[in-house]
Amino acid sequence: MVKALLLENVHSLGRETLEKAGVEVTTLKGALDEDELIAALDGVEMLGIRSKTQVTARVLDNAPSLTTIGAFCIGTNQIDLAHAATNGVAVFNAPFSNTRSVVELAIAEIIALTRRLTEKDKALHGGVWDKSADGAHEVRGRTLGIVGYGNIGTQLSVVAEALGLRVVFYDTAEKLALGNATRMSSLDDLLDVADIVTLHVDGRAGNAGMFGAAQFERMKPGAIFLNLSRGFLVDYATLRERILAGTVAGAAVDVFPVEPKSAGEAFDSELRDLPNVILTPHVGGSTEEAQQDIGLFVSAKLRDYVTVGATGLSVNVPPLILDRPREGAYRIAHLHRNVPGVLAGVNQTLSAVGVNVESQVLGTSGELGYVVTDIGGPLPGSAVQALEDMDPTIRVRVLDQAVLPAG
Template sequence: MTETVTKNFVIDFDSTFTSVEALDVLGSISLKDHPEKIERLKKIADVTDLAMSGELSFRESLNQRLQILDAKKEHLPILITMLNKLVSKSFKRNKAFLKEHADHVYILSNGFKEFIFPIVEKYGIKEENVHANTFVFDDLDNIVGFDEDNILSQSKGKPAKIEALKLQGEIHVIGDGYNDYEIRKEGKANRFYAFTENVSRENVVKNADHVAPSLDEILYHNKMEGALSYPKNRIKVLLLENIHENGVKIVKEEGYQIEIYPAGIDEEELCEKIKDVSILGIRSKTMVTKKVLEHANRLMAVGAFCIGTNQIDLTECTKRGIAVFNAPFSNTRSVVELAISEMIMLIRNLPDKIFSMHQGKWDKSAKGSFEIRGKKLGIIGYGNIGKQLSVLAEGLGMNVYYYDLDERLALGNATKCKSLKELLTKVDVVSLHVDGRKSNANVIGKKEFDYMKEGVVFMNLSRGHVVDIKELKKNIESGKIAGTAVDVFPEEPLSNAHEFVSELRGLPNVILTPHIGGSTLEAQENIAEFVPTKIIDYINTGTTTNSVNFPNLTLPILQDAHRFIHVHHNQPGVLANITNTLAKHDINVMGQYLKTNDTVGYVITDINKNYNKEAISDLRKINGTIKFRVLY
C-alpha cells in the first residue's frame, strides 16, 4: 500500500494571494494628498519590479520603498479594507480548500504581517503559519522601518526561513517573484509554481517547474480537489472572424486559454486548428462541417456571434454532444435600420444619382423617384427582424404585408398573406428575412420574380443562397426590378483581403453591401456580451438556456455539491440506468433535472461531495451516452 505524502503549500502574498503589491496600494493611501504623489508611486512600482525580478536586493528595495511611502499606522486599516477586495480570484474560489488544509498552508512573504494576517485569516490560514516582516513605528506612529533581525528582511531570506521551519513532507512553493523561485533554487522546495494570474515575469516563468495561471491549475496538477473540476486555463478557446473586443475580454477574464484569428478559415485549416479546442467562436463565414467536427476531440460548445447558424452542422453537433449558442435578438435593430435606409435610397434612385455626382454629372430630376409613404411593403419571413421591420415601416406610413411558413401573429396593421404568390403580386417593395435552412435555397427564383410587379424594389438581407442570382440579374437588366439591395451572397470572401466576386457588380440602382446588416458597434457589442455569457454559463453550471440544438434547461447555482452532466441519445431507459448506477454506489441525490428534444436527452444530477469515484466510470459506460462531465 502506497503511503500518502504530506504536501505543504508555501504561498507568497503580494501579487499571488492578492492581485496587487500591498506596498503600492499603501502608497496610494499614504501619498493621497502629497504633491509628488505620481512620481513617488512610479518610483515605488519601479523598485518593486526590480526586486521581484532579482535585479535589486530585497533589503535595499524595502528600505527605498518605506522611505518613499511616508506611511503611518492609521493607514493600515484602510489598506486592509482595500486588500480584502483584491484577493486573487482563484484563491477566493478555493477558500474551502485553504480552510480544509490549513495545517499545511503557509504564507511566506517579504511583506508585513500587520496587514497580511487580517487578510489571510478569513481563509482559514493560521497565524502561526504566516511568516512575514514587521513594521517599526516611532512615537508618532509613523512607519520608520522594519525589524532588521527578521530573516525575511534579508536577501535569500525565504530559503533560509523554509530551512528554519523544518517542514515535514513535500514543499510546494507558489509565487510570482524571483525570491520565491530562490527557495527552489537553494534546494529547499520540491517544486516551484510560477503564479501568473496577476503578473508574469519572464525570468521567473523560465525557471519554474510549472507555470500556474491560477490556484485551480496547481490543485489539478496535484490531483487535489478544488473549486473547479477542470482548470479554466486548460480550456482552449478559438475565436475567428474579428470577434468584438468585448467578447474577447469576457472570455479572457474567465481565465480561458485563447487563440484569436482575424478572418474566417477554410475547412482544412479548421480541421487542424480545432483538435484541442473546447470552445469555438465564429461569425458567418466559417463553416463548421461534419468533417471539421470529426477532428474536434474536445469541443464542448460553439458560439455563433451572429443570428444565423446555417454555417454550422447542427445535427452533427447534437450527435456529438456539442452545444451551440447564437445571438438571435442582438443585431435585430441594426438589420432593420439598414433595410429601412436602403429601401428609401432605392425608391429614390439614389445609388445611380450618387454615382453620377461622383462622375461630375448633375442630374436634378424627380423622374423615377418616389416616397415610401403609402407604398406596399412585403416581408418574407416574419421572425424577429421581420416583425420589427413591420413596425418601423408602418410608422413611416407604409402598408405592410407578410408571409411566413409558420403561424405568426400580425403586429400593428400588418396583413398576413396566405401564399408567397399573393404577397409578391401585391407589393411595391419585397424584403427577404428568412432563415438559412437548406429548404430555403432559391426560395426566390424565376417563378417568384415573374409574380412581382413591374418596377418593384427587391431586398435580400437574410441569406445568400435563398435567391437565384442569375434570375435576379436578368430582372434587374430588364428593368422589372427598379432597385436592388443585397447584403448576403451565395459565396462570400473569407476576409477583407479577398476579392468580392458577383454577377451583380456594376448593375444600375443596385446597393451591394459586404454582409454588414448586423455590423454596427451596438449590435456587435450586444452579441459579444450575449454569446460568451451563455457559453460560460453552460461550461460552469450546465445551463443550456438559448442553446440552438440542446434541450433548454436553466439550472440553479451549484451549492456545496457535485454536479453530473450526462448527454445521451434520446432513447428509453437512460434515466433509469443513471438512477440505478447512482443507487448502486450509494450516492445521495440532492437534485435531478431532465429535458429532451428529438435527438438528445440532457440529465443533470446534483449529489453529495463524498462519493465513490468508480461511479463516474459506470456512468460513462451507460448505453446511449454521448458525453459526461463532472462539475464541482
C-alpha cells in the same frame, strides 16, 4: 485550463468575458477551411465563429475536445447541428442581438432605392448635376412585402408602419400579425401587391433557390427587391436580367452564395455595376452596438455551459436554465439519447457508489435528453465510467472537479 478559439473578428467583449472566467482564448481575424479548423481545434473546448466558417461533420469527428460552439450571429446553417448534438457539442447563437441593426439597414436601403439616391450620388460624384424627380418616390403609402416574419421581419414590420408603409407578409409558419400588417396566404399573393419585396428567412437547406425566375416574373413591374438573409436563396443572374430590363427598379443585396473569408479579399458578382443596386459585404448586423451585444451574449452562453451546464436558448440540445450549484455541491451533466430508463440508470449508478442526489433537472427535445444532477460529494472515477458506458449516453461532463481518482 479551458481553451477557446474565436474566429472571424468576434467582438473583443467576447474574449474578455471568457478570459474573466479563466478561459485561455485564441483569436483569429478570418475564417478557416476544414483542414485548418481541424488542426486549430486540437485541445480546444469552445469554438466561436460567425457566418463564414463551416463546422462540418468531419470537423466535429476530428475535434474530440470540443464541448460547445458559439455562432456570433443569427444563422447556424454553417454548423452541422444534428452531428454536433450526437457528438455532445452544444451550439448557441444570438437570435436577437443584431435584429435592430438589420432592420435599420433594410429601412435605409428601401428609402435610398425608392428615391434612387444611388444614381443621384454616382452622377454627382461624376460631376453631373442631375436634378430630377423622375423615378423617385416617397415610401409613404407604398406596400412592403416581408418574406419571413421572424425576429427581424416582425420588427421591420413595426418600423415600416411607423414610416407610413403598408405591410404585408408571408411565412410558412403561423405567425401573429403585428400592428396593421396583413398575412398573405402565399408568396405569389404577396408578390402580386408588394412595391418592395424583402427576404428575411432562415438558412435551412429547403429554402435554397426559393426566389428565382418565376418569383421575379410575378413581382409588380417597377418593384424593388432586398435580400439581407442568405445568399443561396436567390437566382442573382435572373435579378441582373430584370434590373437591366427595368422590370425590377432597384435592389439591395447584403449576402452572396460565395463570400470572401476575410476582409480585403477580392469579390465579384453579376450584380456589380448595375443601376440603382446597393451591394454591401454581409454587414446587416455589423454595427458596433450589435457586435457588442452579440459578443457578450454568446460568450456568456459558452461560459455558462462549460462552467454550470446551462443550455438555455441552445439550438441543438434540450434547453435547461440553471444556477450554480450550492457551495460544497458538485454537478454532473449527462447528454443522452431520449429513451426510457436513462434517469433511473443515472440514479442507480450514483446510489451504487453511495452518492446522494441533492437536486436533479431533466429536459428532453426530440431524440435528445439532458439531465443535470447535483450531488453532495465527489464522484468516484468508476461511477463516471459507468455513466459513460450506459448505452444511451452521448456525453458525460463532471463540473467543479467532482471526480475522485479511480480506485
